[in-house]
Amino acid sequence: MSVKLTIIEQMERIAREHGKILAPLKEDLVLADCGLDSLGFAVLVARLEDSLGVDPFTAAEDAVFPVTLGEFVKVYEHGGR
Amino acid sequence: MSMAGVEVPSLRAFVANARALAFLWDRGASVRFTDLARETSLGGRLAELSGRSVLLATTNQLSTALALIELDGIARRFVVLPPDVEADRLGAMIAAAEVNAAVIDEGTAAAPALALPVRVTCAGAIAPMKEALPARAATEWLLMTSGTTGAPKLAVHNLAALTAAIVAPSAADGAAVWGTFYDIRRYGGLQIFLRAVLGRASLVLSSAGEPVADHLARLAQYGVTHLSGTPSQWRRALMSPAIRGIAPRYVRLSGEIADQAILDALRAAFPRAVIGHAYASTEAGVAFDVNDGLAGFPAGYVGSVRDGVEMKVVDGSLRIRSPGAASRYAGGVAKLADADGFVDTGDIVELRGDRYYFAGRNGGIINIGGLKVHPEEVEAVINRHPSVRMSLVRRKQSPVTGSIVVAEVVLEPDRQPDGPRQSALKDDILKLCREALPRHKVPAAISFVPALNVAATGKLLRRQG
DSSP, rough: HHHHHHHHHHHHHHHHHHHHOOOOTTTTBGGSSOOHHHHHHHHHHHHHHHSSSOOHHHHSSSEEEEEHHHHHHHHHTTTTT | OOOTOOOOOHHHHHHHTTTTTEEEOOSSOOOGGGGTEEEEETOOOGGGGOOOOEEEEEHHHHHHHHHHHHTTTTTEEEEOOOTOOOOOOOOHHHHHTTTEEEEEEETOOOGGGOSSSSEEEEOSSSSOOOOOOOOOOOEEOOOEEOOSSSSSOEEEEHHHHTTTTTTOOGGGOOOOEESSSSSSTSSSHHHHHHHHHHOEEEEEEOOOOOOOOHHHHHHHTTTTTTTEEHHHHHHHHHSGGGGGOOOEEEEEESSSSSHHHHHHHHHHHHHSEEEEEEEEEEEEEEEEOOSSSEEEEESSGGTSSSSEEEEEEEEEEEEEOOTTTTEEEETTSSSSSOSSSSSEEEEEEEEETEEEEEEETOOOOEEETTEEEEEEHHHHHTTTTTTEEEEEEEEEEEEETTTEEEEEEETTTTOOOOHHHHHHHHHHHHHHHHHHHHHSSOOOOEEEESSBBBBBBBBBBOOOO
């Protein structure tokens, strides 16, 4: 499964678990508006570390704060490198 | 509050009344209790320790047990040194307790702090005593606190306080063989040692570095009837096939929160045993035993006086006033009890229905976006899953996402799923958490680990992530 698909699947799953409704997951969707709150986002990063084997936010020397879903996916596609 | 005035015979008087076939066993040696009434392990040097403040720096539990029996009522005070105490703590302990003598054994490492006026070697075996017993004196027992938070301190007890919660067994109980996963040089294990001595029973001790399976095999060999340990030690024992060799009639847990999962697992392993969990701390003493097989304790225990023990809850934290409490800390810096004589245990309790449940340690709290999470309450839920043997919940810090709750889980040995099913099992455990816990307490991630570390205190080793 591609990194992007893994991320989208996890986002949908966490939204379900937390009883949230996701906005349509387009490239330019602003993460702050995606429907997950900060806890949901934290859970997403932890789950992705489990399934993709990397937490690019902790691994990065500078804190990276992606704004859109497209940027978020890119951080993972280049994660740990 | 003074604990003085209660006349308790010395330990040597108790062993004189032991059953003829009551023994102390460790891996390599055995000593018959009644022999200790007139024999000695101290090579004729007991009189030199009379009236002194003695550090018990023995390295194995059997020689410690012998020294305790010989020195109670002879030394002015002794400091029971647990295993694994860092050498650089010795100096401070010796100063706080005004130590001027040491009892060592062949395993005691040389340390500058042990260069004391009197040093006596405990042989770990006994020989007839040629000299007369020195005059009796009241002995203070100094025990190291578990130091769950902050540097460990020395709590000052005496035999009356240490045995306040011990009920003399009736003749109908028959000959008992006690065993303990706990080291007798710490409060929880010492309680078991004293129960064996006062109960005229035998005691099986573990030896340093002894594998759990070997210890269990020896417990089976000697027919253990009463066995005690922390929930973590019990979980580890339940993972050993050697557990099937023992059939204790009394199973005791203390030192950590006994959740329903471990109580049920022990019930399944030992269907006919009395399974009890006790609440005790080095400072407050033994506060109560719960024998109904349920986690937590009846709400009525708080606010009433039971066997001289009074409990109250202040800011969620359990406070205890008890004849079993220590009288003070040696060195006299910190206060052990409040103005009314209550010891604040730092253990947080929550009232649900007609029972109080332990929620965790005051100070062990994880803060998730301003909401409090006690790791223990999450672990209790995870441990309910039939595939789970034990778990550790901790905080994981991320610069971007803040703190989250993560769990490390040890699975039952016969329930190790292969790759694809691992993820389904994680989902299943998370589902259980979501059903039982508010959202912020549900672990963000679960990882399966082969084992969790248990500290020398028998408690799950917690670290900050």
